[in-house]
Amino acid sequence: MSISSFLTKKFLKSLFFPAHNRGTALPKKxxxxxxxxxGYWDLPELPEIGSPLSHNGLIAKSQREFSDKFxxxxxxFGVNGASGLIQSAVIAMANPGETxxxxxxxxxxxxxxxxxxxxxxxFFDLEFSKETGHYKPLTKIWLGNVFKKLNFDExxxxxxxxxxxxxxxxxxxxxxxxxxxHQKNLPVLVDEAHGSYFLFCENxxxxxxxxxxxxxxxxxxxxxxxxGLTQTAVLWYKGNLINERNLIDSIxxxxxxxxxxxxxxxxxxxxxxWLNKKSLSIYQKRILEAKNIQKKLIxxxxxxxxxxxxxxxxxxTSKVGIDGFTADNFFYKNGxxxxxxxxxxxxxxLGFANQKDFPDLFEKLWNxxxxxxxxxxxxxxxxxxxxxxxAPEIEIGIAWRSETRSIPFSQSLNxxxxxxxxxxxxxxxxxxxxxxxxxxxxxxxxxxSLCNKDLVNxxxxxIEI
Ligand SMILES: Cc1ncc(COP(=O)(O)O)c(C=O)c1O
Numbered sequence: 222m223s224i225s226s227f228l229t230k231k232f233l234k235s236l237f238f239p240a241h242n243r244g245t246a247l248p249k250k251x252x253x254x255x256x257x258x259x260g261y262w263d264l265p266e267l268p269e270i271g272s273p274l275s276h277n278g279l280i281a282k283s284q285r286e287f288s289d290k291f292x293x294x295x296x297x298f299g300v301n302g303a304s305g306l307i308q309s310a311v312i313a314m315a316n317p318g319e320t321x322x323x324x325x326x327x328x329x330x331x332x333x334x335x336x337x338x339x340x341x342x343x344f345f346d347l348e349f350s351k352e353t354g355h356y357k358p359l360t361k362i363w364l365g366n367v368f369k370k371l372n373f374d375e376x377x378x379x380x381x382x383x384x385x386x387x388x389x390x391x392x393x394x395x396x397x398x399x400x401x402x403h404q405k406n407l408p409v410l411v412d413e414a415h416g417s418y419f420l421f422c423e424n425x426x427x428x429x430x431x432x433x434x435x436x437x438x439x440x441x442x443x444x445x446x447x448x449g450l451t452q453t454a455v456l457w458y459k460g461n462l463i464n465e466r467n468l469i470d471s472i473x474x475x476x477x478x479x480x481x482x483x484x485x486x487x488x489x490x491x492x493x494x495w496l497n498k499k500s501l502s503i504y505q506k507r508i509l510e511a512k513n514i515q516k517k518l519i520x521x522x523x524x525x526x527x528x529x530x531x532x533x534x535x536x537x538t539s540k541v542g543i544d545g546f547t548a549d550n551f552f553y554k555n556g557x558x559x560x561x562x563x564x565x566x567x568x569x570x571l572g573f574a575n576q577k578d579f580p581d582l583f584e585k586l587w588n589x590x591x592x593x594x595x596x597x598x599x600x601x602x603x604x605x606x607x608x609x610x611x612a613p614e615i616e617i618g619i620a621w622r623s624e625t626r627s628i629p630f631s632q633s634l635n636x637x638x639x640x641x642x643x644x645x646x647x648x649x650x651x652x653x654x655x656x657x658x659x660x661x662x663x664x665x666x667x668x669x670s671l672c673n674k675d676l677v678n679x680x681x682x683x684i685e686i
Contacts, residue, residue, distance in 0.1 A: 233556025234582065236569035239444035239451050240532070246448045246507075246573035248494035251487055264482045272480055273297045274473055283489045288457065290496065291420065291432050294465070297472055298488035299454040300480045303414040303442035304330035306456040310410050310438045312471040313463060314380040315340045317618070322371070323382040325607055326356045328412060329648045331382060332617070332641055336654055339618030343376060346607040353526050353537060354565040354602035358393030359383065361401055368405065370610040384412045385431065388561060388647040389568055390530025392416065392428035399434050408462035410438040415530065417441035417455075418504070421495040425508055428529050437462045446532075448504075448573050449491035453484050504573055508532065511571050517580040523587060532571045534579075539565035542596030544672040551590050557582070561646045564602055564672050603668040606661035613655030615684070620655030625682035630666070633658045636683035642666065644675050658683075 241247045247255075254262055264270065271278020280298060288296045299306040307330045315321050317339040323331060325346050335342050345367040347356040371378065381402050386392035395411065402409045411431035413419070419430040420441075431439040439457045443449030458468060494500045511531035518525050524540035538548040549562035561568040571579070613620065615637055625639035635658065642652040651666050652658065658666075658681075670676030 232558050234579065235558050236571060237558055237560040238570060239449070240446060240570060240572035241448040242572040242574035248448060248490040248500070251490045254486060262483055262486070265479065270482060273299070273476070273485070274469060280485055280489070287492055291457065293432060293457040293459050296455055296457045298485055299456060300452055300477065300484040301475070302452050303412070303440045303445070303454045304328070305475055306440045306454050307331060307412060308334045309468070309471040309475050310440060310456060311335070311340065312338055312474065313468040314408060314410060314438070319377045319379045321380050321382060322378055322407070324359065324384055325605065326384050326387060326649050327382055328384065328414070329641060329643045329650055332650050332653050335617050336621035339616065341612065341616055342653070343371070343378065343610060343612045344607065346605060346609050349605050351602060351604070352565070354563060355389055355391065356387065358385065358391045359398060360393055361397045364398055364401060367610055373405065378407065380408045380410060382410045382412060386413070386416045386428060386528070386530050388415060389526070389535050390415065390528035390533035392529040394429070395431055395434040395436070396429060399436055403435070408437040410440070411436040413439050414442035415446050417443055417446040418495065421501060422505060422508060425505060432457055432459065435460065443488055443491045447491045448494065450484055450487040453488045453491065455488060455492070507573050507575070510575070510577060514571065514576060514580055518583065521580065521584045523583070526566060534569040534571060536567050537565060538567050539600040541591060542600070543590065543594050544600055546672045546674070547594065548590060551594065552586060555586050557586055564669070565600060603665045606665045613653060614657045615655035617653060617655045620684060623684045625684055627680045627682050630679055630681045633681050633683055634663050635659065637686065639682040639684045642681065644673055
């Protein structure tokens with residue numbers, strides 16, 4: 222079967238990204254554009270359109286309007302996902318040899334940039350739930366303990382990254398965290414890939430968005446948490462801690478010379494659609510419906526995990542002795558396609574289409590799953606093996622470029638990794654280049670791989686010492 226034939230395959234229900242749910246919730250104007258003869262709209266960077274870095278043209282005009290609306294200094298559309306814009310933001314924040322502080326649940330795009338640019342990550346651990354295997358949101362007390370452990374002068378720490386909300390939708394209160402970082406003179410990049418829509422719904426009792434919480438740089442994945450096409454994203458910047466010239470140069474460094482006009486139009490339309498009163502009211506209705514869907518599922522005794530994002534349905538399958546991968550397999554075979562299987566949980570993304578039929582459909586399949594599945598031995602995630610504050614044993618850029626040898630992971634105990642180990646989704650590295658695979662890390666990665674077929678019998682590049 223070709224890719225193109227697969228793309229029209231029907232599923233009973235698609236509860237994965239992109240959040241426009243297979244076109245159902247695409248902005249009307251984009252739908253109209255796509256109804257033109259195929260490819261008609263695929264234009265190059267004509268002067269009337271410009272590019273995200275042009276001063277003139279339609280893109281520049283929209284970017285200016287949007288940043289004025291949200292009191293940002295500026296914003297840039299991106300066509301290489303939130304990943305591409307996060308990478309530019311990281312490069313704008315730190316020079317080679319400098320250090321960025323980041324949580325253990327940072328996205329892999331950050332790690333790749335650190336390796337590429339010789340930027341040194343210092344990781345801080347996060348509180349962790351044994352019930353779900355998920356990291357909990359960061360609190361100011363926790364961050365205070367992290368700061369106490371650090372020597373800011375010695376380490377040339379030039380910025381901090383926060384991830385909020387997480388893939389599952391956990392989010393804390395960003396404003397006090399950002400204020401605290403600013404007291405330390407640290408610019409803050411918030412990876413809000415999963416929370417773009419918070420910006421338009423300050424009336425719905427959702428987490429306060431990063432931009433209104435005074436973050437210096439914010440990256441949104443428009444296909445994950447708004448109704449953009451896959452790969453669409455936007456980066457916002459604010460305040461005086463980030464050098465504007467550096468930011469523009471960093472975007473220029475990584476941006477394609479031929480950005481897709483369709484994707485750029487999708488960036489624009491997805492944001493415009495949420496600024497339009499009529500369509501906004503429909504999306505806000507969807508969010509309220511999502512809250513109701515959560516309530517209904519709880520009433521039906523489905524073991525849901527509470528997060529701050531109503532659009533994420535996180536089911537704690539381990540509560541009924543079934544791991545998330547087995548459950549995912551079952552739902553997939555029955556046409557209900559989820560987003561993120563993990564050992565203890567399975568996460569579905571409602572997106573912005575009408576999903577009112579989901580609770581009944583889910584209940585039926587859930588009961589079938591309970592009847593048909595062999596319950597596992599007691600599922601247990603190991604406590605994460607990280608110190609509160611920890612840097613790789615060898616600088617990440619050096620480790621990445623070192624001579625390595627590929628060996629089975631089972632033989633890697635006490636070796637230094639030259640590799641990134643990172644299951645996707647969720648794209649959170651378990652090990653980065655330069656880190657030692659000590660006994661705790663070795664056991665923890667083995668535990669993580671118990672149900673995850675991607676992590677079984679894999680090879681790893683280790684550094685020749
Ligand atoms: C927290 C987080 N940040 C950034 C990204 C990258 O987003 P994109 O797929 O738009 O490049 C992801 C993707 O999974 C993510 O989960």
